[in-house]
Amino acid sequence: MNGESGGGYREAWRRSISSPEDFWLTAAAGIDWITPPTMALDPNGPATGSWFPGGRLNTSYNALDRHVLAGRGAYTALIYDSAMTGTRIKLSYLELLGRVARFAGVLRANGVGIGDRVIIYLPMIPEAVIAMLACARIGAVHSVVFGGFAATELAVRIDDARPSVIVTASGGLEPGRTVQYLPLVAKAIALSQGSVHTVIVRDRESVPGSAADYRGRNETDAVWLDWADEEATAAPADPVALRSEDPLYVLYTSGTTGQPKGIIRDNGGHAVALNWSMRNIYDVGPGDVYWAASDVGWVVGHSYIVYAPLLAGATTVIYEGKPIGTPDAGAFWRVVDDYQVKVLFTAPTAIRAIRRVDPDLLELKNHDVSSLTSLFLAGERLDPETFHWANNGLHCPVVDHWWQTETGWAICANLLGIEELPTKPGSATVPVPGFDIVILDSTGKPIEKIGKDGNIAIRLPLPPGTLRGVWGSEERFASSYLSVFPGYYATGDSGHFDSDGYLFVMGRTDDVINVAGHRLSTGSLEEVLTLHPAVAECAVLGVHDALKGQRAAGFVTLKVGTSIDHSTLTAELVALVREHIGPVAAFRDVTILDRLPKTRSGKILRKTIRQIVDGEEYSVPPTIEDPTVLDDLKRALSASV
């Protein structure tokens, strides 16, 4: 362990809170600056924290060039393993640098400069990493959109970010089907308000469609270019000097409304925090192989497939495939064995999927996973049963850590690079240095009682690497996160500390749900269901799902005089959700009710509905308009089993 030395975890956390200047300036020395910062926290910056004022750097240089200049150009930077096509590619730091510099040249030749937005809509192929780092190289702000979102969701993001260029591919590969991206991109551009002038397409042999198919067609005015042609003739671009606070990327995430929020990440704070996290949380450094089995479209992919491993000079794995079925439940162990993976990071749902298919871990016997020193899990609550199963089966620490798109890295973890603390199943262990966590009641008063659940809040300022704002809306930033509990960042999660200072995150306090580690807004699902001509009213809730943690369940009432049978309505609503949000919503459950359970003031009793669906104990709320509606709900649920 070479992380924060001396005094162990508690001392490191104490120093980060009592002497943040000293703590973070020391961490900043792990990054190569063009102009080194002389102070950590900007005294004139926003209350949330603005880090390393005066510092100038380039994130792509730190992820690539500096390792090559230090003589590590031949080290493997990226391993691409596609379980879908059988392709395996390794790129050294020198090779990856060459491709990133050339693609940065392609973007620049197409008019992209500092501060311009580029939407990246790519599957799990090396070009996703290349495109992101190419943007960072020339100071463009990338916004990656997950491939499981539909054209309308892509269009919403185009209209908010207003990119001039979209970088995409002919498509992605899901078990049993290809997902053609180009019709979706063309439709999204046609639906949007016309900022996109160029589309660059990576042609994949395995998925039909190319830039040539879209040239001269009139549904978009954009110019469609072929990635390979452009890269072959491009002049490489050098990294530009950026201010620490300049935006590196915008990543959209679900909020409580249908309109996703564009989380803004800076350059300086992000590079320092992620580089620090690799050694201190994951205990990973140059030459180690680190694998985040997620997708570049999510924050885990941004931070731990792309930026952190490369900033740290480690090897990152891009895996195109699933934990099961591609071809079997040994897929993860095969990749660990093939590339000597040291740390694996995934979502609990992936582990539950493996457990369901291979409960006795028979597949593990076919592979040597002795290189694995830890399994990190995040994205949703790690249920104790799954924890025990993985912990017993793998014989390496299984670490639950808690974080959010907004924070960009772990808020709570067991920091293996500093000091491995005893694990408590159900807890994400302790606050990471820099995060000062407080449990507040609904009035914003700290709850002193140990073990009592409340709103989890983080005292401002937030540490480096966390969100700088919401794209295009100071007001939304303030109202979503800052004005709920003045002086604190409101996480939207509830939970409690135990007497040893371990945090237990119990669930969201808002309408955000987590389906297979994918964050969705029930509000946006409700907006889609009400588009159906037969639906009068609806409520969408996150109910318990044994595999995916949660799944979205829809409860609808029909317009007077409408007659439609349950299976037709379900099929039509499922199709609507796929069309408007995308397959990732995995929406399948529809219950038709005569009335929704409501309070006398007309508020839908979501918690009570969820408790009834999940078979939990519940008490009939005294404000309920008509208690017999709950009996109707139970009857409808038992009829649909």
Ligand code: COA
């Ligand atoms: N592009 C297009 N479609 C996608 C997609 C993508 N990148 N990713 C998922 N989908 C589709 C799936 O094909 C599926 O479509 P279907 O309804 O036609 O079958 C749908 O979205 C739902 O996907 P998912 O919820 O992932 O379910 P699944 O049954 O395909 O797989 C797991 C279940 C558990 C194996 C899978 O969710 C998994 O590996 N999860 C890991 C979690 C993870 O990576 N989380 C990221 C945060 S750490």
Ligand code: AMP
């Ligand atoms: P996302 O922004 O998609 O990463 O989702 C963030 C949300 O996922 C958090 O606000 C939590 O509700 C949930 N979450 C993530 N990690 C954990 C964890 N380790 N334990 C409990 N909940 C988690």
